[in-house]
Amino acid sequence: DVKVTQSSRYLVKRTGEKVFLECVQDMDHENMFWYRQDPGLGLRLIYFSYDVKMKEKGDIPEGYSVSREKKERFSLILESASTNQTSMYLCASSSKTSGIMDEQFFGPGTRLTVL
Amino acid sequence: AQTVTQSQPEMSVQEAETVTLSCTYDTSESDYYLFWYKQPPSRQMILVIRQEAYKQQNATENRFSVNFQKAAKSFSLKISDSQLGDAAMYFCASATGANSKLTFGKGITLSVRP
Numbered sequence: 001d002v003k004v005t006q007s008s009r010y011l012v013k014r015t016g017e018k019v020f021l022e023c024v025q026d027m028d029h030e031n032m033f034w035y036r037q038d039p040g041l042g043l044r045l046i047y048f049s050y051d052v053k054m055k056e057k058g059d060i061p062e063g064y065s066v067s068r069e070k071k072e073r074f075s076l077i078l079e080s081a082s083t084n085q086t087s088m089y090l091c092a093s094s095s096k097t098s099g100i101m102d103e104q105f106f107g108p109g110t111r112l113t114v115l
Numbered sequence: 116a117q118t119v120t121q122s123q124p125e126m127s128v129q130e131a132e133t134v135t136l137s138c139t140y141d142t143s144e145s146d147y148y149l150f151w152y153k154q155p156p157s158r159q160m161i162l163v164i165r166q167e168a169y170k171q172q173n174a175t176e177n178r179f180s181v182n183f184q185k186a187a188k189s190f191s192l193k194i195s196d197s198q199l200g201d202a203a204m205y206f207c208a209s210a211t212g213a214n215s216k217l218t219f220g221k222g223i224t225l226s227v228r229p
Contacts, residue, residue, distance in 0.1 A: 031215045035219075042221040045217070048215075090160065101148040101210055103165065106161070108157070
């Protein structure tokens with residue numbers, strides 16, 4: 001059974017803290033993604049990575065950074081958490097198959113609250 | 116740039132009935148893919164159905180089927196014989212063939228009445 005896991009289901013942090021959200025997949029996928037999900041806004045892409053040590057900005061990268069040192073792990077970093085970063089964060093991964101768009105597999109999400 | 120629009124925030128269906136969820140999209144690409152994802156209350160998002168734009172035949176997965184109208188840029192999801200387990204948020208999404216990056220709509224919450 002394929003798995004994408006996220007380090008925490010719920011997280012509470014204070015404004016100004018540095019926050020790390022971890023995502024691990026066991027499917028040997030090349031592609032990994034970080035989204036945030038907010039009511040009425042759907043899912044918005046923060047960052048994605050096509051390979052180890054490779055990253056590309058998504059639609060809303062401001063205030064975030066990422067790290068991918070190993071193929072199976074993709075970390076989202078909030079350098080200085082702010083209240084407007086309170087959200088549900090979803091990690092996903094997919095295989096890089098040429099010619100066919102593979103589905104993305106999602107983790108359970110991390111509900112982050114910044115006080 | 117791609118956009119995906121789901122204009123209905125909520126829908127309700129009686130158990131065993133059929134419901135159709137609407138989605139429109141816009142893209143300048145000729146090669147693209149369309150998806151419906153389901154997010155149950157437990158929050159793990161799963162793929163429901165996928166459609167390649169170059170295929171004229173509508174995709175079907177058991178009780179789930181799509182009505183893909185390429186000229187109208189419409190991609191609706193039909194759920195037949197609705198079950199209580201179908202209650203979830205459903206997201207329509209698109210992606211170009213160039214990469215795996217998905218663009219999501221805002222989602223629709225489907226409730227199923229017993």
